[in-house]
Amino acid sequence: MNIQSFYLLATAVGFSTLMACNGSDEQPKENNNDTTQSPAGAEAPEKTIKLAPLTEASPEFPGAALTIKEVKTEMAGNDSVKVTLNYDVKNYELKKQTAATTAGECNNSKDGQHIHFILDNKPYTALYNPTHTFTVPVNSKHYVMSxxxxxYHESLKNKEAGVLLHFSVDQKGVYKKLDNPATPMVFYSRPKGDYVGNDTKNVLLDFYVYNTTLAAEGHKVKATINGNTFVVDSWKPQFIQNAPMGAMKVKLELVDKDGNAVAGENTSIERDVQLAQSEPVR
Structure with missing residues (x-):
């Protein structure tokens, strides 16, 4: 082969190689993106509201007891009566922070341990001192669950830690203690009010049962939360989780072993609370 022929052959081979390389650039590149991901801007699927146990058992307070040692009344105008309750608290320190992991996992009172005062199953008042004054109409009957x-607002569930007062006042404001019914009752406690930020992650569900115990083959509490129904057959606090922001409607009903509503006073209560990621809540 002469030199001229060699150069012609080399040129032809180089041109073929160049064309082959250029052709490979036209092949599709490998797609490393996960095609199962949601499109940009798509909303994540809404989680279902659930009840979950507390991370750890709450500390017990053996011997803790609450009693009402004195009831005083006086007229407040012509149609109302001012009632003052003085409590006796034993083996329990009001205003002290409860030493528990749960205190950092849900809404916790900066003012510490307290008394829940519930008048006629309405939203409770937190008492940090063992006395409370409230007003009721003349000629009326009432229940006070304390x-x-x-x-962090979880009730002490030993029998001595709660007291029910059933009473009436007449036209002149005279107080009369009435017998407590023997029928089963449930008093609503938590959730209550507004929850903001981290407090919305674990919303405490708690209540106080009276004249009964909860069991799989006995009385239960049916909790309906934003239309989701849960049947609670053990008197233990639980966290409401995955609740959406906005209004949350909670209904508690005392039911029998067959799921039928229990008749009587203080057996069904509804409450609305608000959840928000940040202020303002509304």
Missing amino acids: FLSRS
């Missing part, structure tokens, strides 16, 4: 509470 119990000791941990700083």
Whole structure:
């Protein structure tokens, strides 16, 4: 082969190689993106509301007891009566922070342990001192459920830590203690009010049962939360989780072993609370 032929052959081979390389650039590149991901801007699927146990058992307070040692009344105008309750608290320190992991996992009172005062199954008042004054109409009958509470609003469930007062006042404001019914009752405690930020992650569900115990083959509490129904057959606090922001409607009903509503006073209560990621809540 002469030199001229060699150069012609080399040129032809080089041109063929160049064309082959250029052709490979036209092949599709490998797609490393996960095609199962949601499109940009798509909303994540909404989680279902659930009830979950507390991370750890709450500390017990053996011997803690609450009693009403004195009831005083006086007229407040012509149609109302001012009632003052003085409590006796034993083996329990009001205003102290409860030493528990739960205190950092849900809404916790900066003012510490307290008494839940519940008048006629309405939203409770937190008492940090063992006395409370409230007003009721003349010629009326009422229930006051009071119990000791941990700083994160979970009730103490030993019998001595709660007391029920059934009473009436007449036209002149005279107080009369009435017999407590023997029928089963449930008093609503938590959730209550507004929850903001981290407090919305674990919303405490708690209540106080009276004249009964909860069991799989006995009385239960049916909790309906934003239309989701849960049947609770053990008197233990639980966290409401995955609740959406906005209004949350909670209904508690005392039911029998067959799921039928229990008749009587203080057996069904509804409450609305608000959840928000940040202020303002509304």
